[in-house]
Amino acid sequence: MNAKDFIRENIPLFGLILLMTAVSLYSPNFLTVDNLLNILRQTSINAIIAMGMTFVILTAGIDLSVGSILAFAGAVCASMIAADTPLIVALLTTLVIGAALGAASGTIVAYFGVQAFIATLVGMTMIRGLVLVYTDGRPISTGDFDVANSFYEIGGGYVAEIPIPVIIAAVAFLICWYVLNHTQFGRYVYAIGGNEQVARLAGVNVARVKLIVYATSGALSALAGIILTARLESAQPTAGMAYELDAIAAVVLGGTSLAGGRGRITGTLIGALIIGVLNNALNIMDVSSYYQQIAKGAVILLAVVADGRSKASSR
């Protein structure tokens, strides 16, 4: 690979480095170990959701239900912790519920042939309704049992100075990376997004792969919900609203095509970091909230246009 190709392949990474350099020149409080760990911890939730979203988008689908699943999983988990359920039972149940909700959308997409946008839009709406019914519109606190303290560690704890959410996100990333790049399942995911017809003719069980992909997205959303609930020691009925947009933005910023079949999960991680750094920088520089939205939009636009141009010129 020559230097030109290397740059072309890594536009998102250079974008991130450029952004971080610019912010650190402006604010001395940005490039500190403390703040970088802070950014990683804040980014971990979006990064975990975006990893699931990467699988879905690689199959040329989309998952709008991630924020609602996050909220429902968080609420169920919080009420289990408040009822003194053993930690491991609460966590596994929550992950299974997330996977099941994802699989429900996946079934509608894979076996009933409904477009992913519509199927998961319905999922988003109905699951948000479930959250409101389940929580009665009120936050659920994780309570005072001992298990609540160990639960808090998942969101607020550290292992050797590294925040636990960052470690969880890193492990999730390694697993996703391995599955996508080194397993048959991963190759099927790319194949379906590249050309579903051809994949089917080549003997890939397209429906089954899609079902698993949406279930994975649901489980990862539930994992993000666990971390968020642990950090706040309470589950909010409005948690995760519009998180699907941040996750999709991370995937697209990372260079994955919404048309499916093309993209990398490393890019998604970088995309999530760009969004995390941007949020942090705007707060640190005390930019007026009225301008923040414009700034965010502009950076995302710039990154996507740069990536699009470099890909167009490589064809």
Added chain:
Amino acid sequence: MKKLLGLATATAMLLGTTAPSFAADTLALVVSTLNNPFFVTLKEGAEEKAGELGYELLVLDSQNDPAKELAAVEDVLNKDVKLLMINPTDSDAVRSAIRAANRKDVPVVTLDRGASGGDVVSHVASDNIQGGEMAAELVNATFEGAAKVVELQGVPGTSAARDRGEGFNKGIDAVDGLMIVASQAADFDRTKGLNVMENILQAQPEVNVVFAHNDEMALGAIKAIEAAKRDILVIGFDGTDDAVAAVNDGSMLATVAQQAAMIGSLGVETADKILKGEDVADYTPVPLQLIQK
């Protein structure tokens, strides 16, 4: 029917009892929902004041549904009510209900939430600007005129965020030693309150107090402050159950609470003035209350 009512009124007058002079004019109160403690308290405040002033109060629950709200208003308009007090489910959707009352020449008073159309004689609601000022005064009193302050704003562009921010900034600007070191939006959301506060803490080595435009953001900020082991006081707004609990256990300095009962009782007082032909203001501000330990 009218005759019958007249007869009933006459009888009531003859019987005299506790009701002063003209007994039992009927007021209607249509509430957005009675499934929320805030509005139940509002209703109770109205009922108490109505009893005191000698009105019959007819209460209907819209169950947060504009269609039910319109039906409820149409029903009460057929019952010879003298005045309609309405706490709209939605500022836009309530317009047709208000126009229905206008057609029957029944005066309308809106409570807590305003209406974007129709003829409303007076609007009775909390004074968010004053609430912001109260928070600023508390900051001033607690830190004796010298503090570094962080403001967590609500959803940019909403009236609650605008008014609470305006009052607060006015109060802080009036004192030389008080300085707002960061003012950032966290959209009335607990998670964003946590994240935005964490970021601000990275940038600001010295912060004494946080004012959040609502309790949810305040509770998120408290989590960030606790995790960073910093010593910063937090003031919220609304007086939700979680916030009052936090005030009681000492993790929150105070919350500026709306007085739901007073919105109800001032609504009835305003109605009373209108029916007696007295002048009333377009907007009756309801004072807020500081909940502290």
